[in-house]
Amino acid sequence: MPEAKNTRRASVHIGYDGRVHKSYREDRADERMATEVAVLRHLEAQGCTFVPRLLEVDWEKKKIVTSNCGTRVQHLSDRKIKQLFHKLEHYGVRHEDPFLRNITYRNTDGEFCLIDFEFATLLDDPSVSLKPDMATEEGAG
Numbered sequence: 001m002p003e004a005k006n007t008r009r010a011s012v013h014i015g016y017d018g019r020v021h022k023s024y025r026e027d028r029a030d031e032r033m034a035t036e037v038a039v040l041r042h043l044e045a046q047g048c049t050f051v052p053r054l055l056e057v058d059w060e061k062k063k064i065v066t067s068n069c070g071t072r073v074q075h076l077s078d079r080k081i082k083q084l085f086h087k088l089e090h091y092g093v094r095h096e097d098p099f100l101r102n103i104t105y106r107n108t109d110g111e112f113c114l115i116d117f118e119f120a121t122l123l124d125d126p127s128v129s130l131k132p133d134m135a136t137e138e139g140a141g
Contacts, residue, residue, distance in 0.1 A: 010118075011062070014068065019055060024062045024118070032118035033062055035129070039093055039117040046091040050084075050113045069113035070106035083113055094121045096129070 005040040009048070014020045024033045040054040052066035084096040095102065096119040104113045121129035 018068045018070050020066045022064050029062050036118040042122055043091055048091040050111050069115055073103045073105050085140045092113040092123045096120050
């Protein structure tokens with residue numbers, strides 16, 4: 001599988017079938033994975049279409065598999081970035097890591113999508129949140 005991202009906290013690979021495989025490691029991996037799983041399940045239940053769909057969860061291997069939301073965006077205005085992350089709040093989620101690195105573009109429908117929810121907050125359940133200082137580090141996640 002081609003590697004899409006490899007950081008201290010996670011590795012992401014795109015399978016030959018197009019699905020995204022994310023493995024968590026170090027720095028509260030279990031908690032970050034639990035947050036991302038809870039948030040993705042919440043967003044799917046809310047009918048949010050501009051985020052990945054959670055397809056598989058393997059707690060033992062600390063790994064999830066999601067649908068693919070396109071390719072990473074290289075350039076976008078600050079105004080558009082803020083607009084995209086604000087749109088997510090209508091679905092009851094604050095991303096907490098609102099940077100360009102967490103935006104993709106899906107060619108199939110021309111939609112910008114948001115990814116990487118391990119630090120997100122559920123607005124109606126703030127206990128589901130890992131809003132850390134480390135989210136602001138370049139290349140977090």
